[in-house]
Amino acid sequence: MLLLGSVLTATIVLLVFYFFWNRGREPKQVPADVAVLYQIGRGPFAPSSSPFPLKLETFLRMNKIPYMPDHSAKFSTKGKTPWMEYNGVAVADTHFCIQHLKKERDIDNNSSLSLEQKAVARAMQKMTEENLYWTLCLEMFCGDSTEAVETVMPYTGVKLWVTMQILKRVLQKEANGHGIGRHTNTERWSIAMGDMSALSDYIGDKKFLMGDIPCEEDCAVFGMLAQICWHMPGSRHEKFMRENTPNLIAYCERMKDEFWPDWDERISSGKNFVSDHEHMYFESELSKR
Secondary structure, X not given: OXXXXXXXXXXXXXXXHHHHHOOOOXXXXXXXXXXXXXXXXXXXXXXXXXXXXXXXXXXXXXXXXOEEEEOOOOOOOOOOOOEEEEOOEXXXXXXXXXXXXXXXXXXXOOOOOXXXXXXXXXXXXXXXXXXXXXXXHHHHHOOOOOHHHHOOOOOOHHHHHHHHHXXXXXXXXXXXXXXXXXOOHHHXXXXXXXXXXXXXXXXXXXXXXXXXXXXXXXXXXXXXXXXXXXXXXXXXXXHHHHHHOHHHHHHHHHHHHHHOOOHHHOOOOOOOOOXXXXXXXXXXXXXXX
């Protein structure tokens, strides 16, 4: 027990040191109008093990914005990841990253939507990111069984156990602060089912969230649902989606086909996986600015 406590303490110290060492370093030198997307690396069955890097990267691809992934796990000065640098400006939080890019590049993926449709799209995104998201976290890291998340974690043995214990404590504390963590397991699951059912009912047989053309909020919805589809095998969320809301799986496949033709090269378990650390995407678009 003493040895285990020492290992845990040493691991936490190393993680804290690594976190602070990776903050506030000099901006990466890249051509103008290229976004540098800082994230923790590729996921085994989807391009990211977190919904938020996948959301932001899908937005970059949707708008053919030249970008470069940085998988060094460098954190922003706010202590957040993912984040980005664009023309020397560091922006943390995917929401503000997207807003910054929209302003700098005069982008509006929702120009064809009415005010009412824009309101509905925003509400769907917020339900997904501020509600459904927490049920995923609690299911994967704080539930009775963590087998689903352990199959997609890039660690084994003591390192896996320590990582899971740290994440469990952090996420439970944050979920309690949010409020959803104070509910019972049954109550949280009813929220998850309600959110997935609402998304399924609203999307219906539409191609994307708001119709035949993907909108900005599709990036966030896809980023979240992709985790259920590909990174929560055997979980209640994944089983519910496959058995009760199969149109959400079809939706994820359409988003994947539309914006991730290189999916198999961008997942770490893929036979054709190639590291794209500091690889430039949409470089040809630079000449059009």
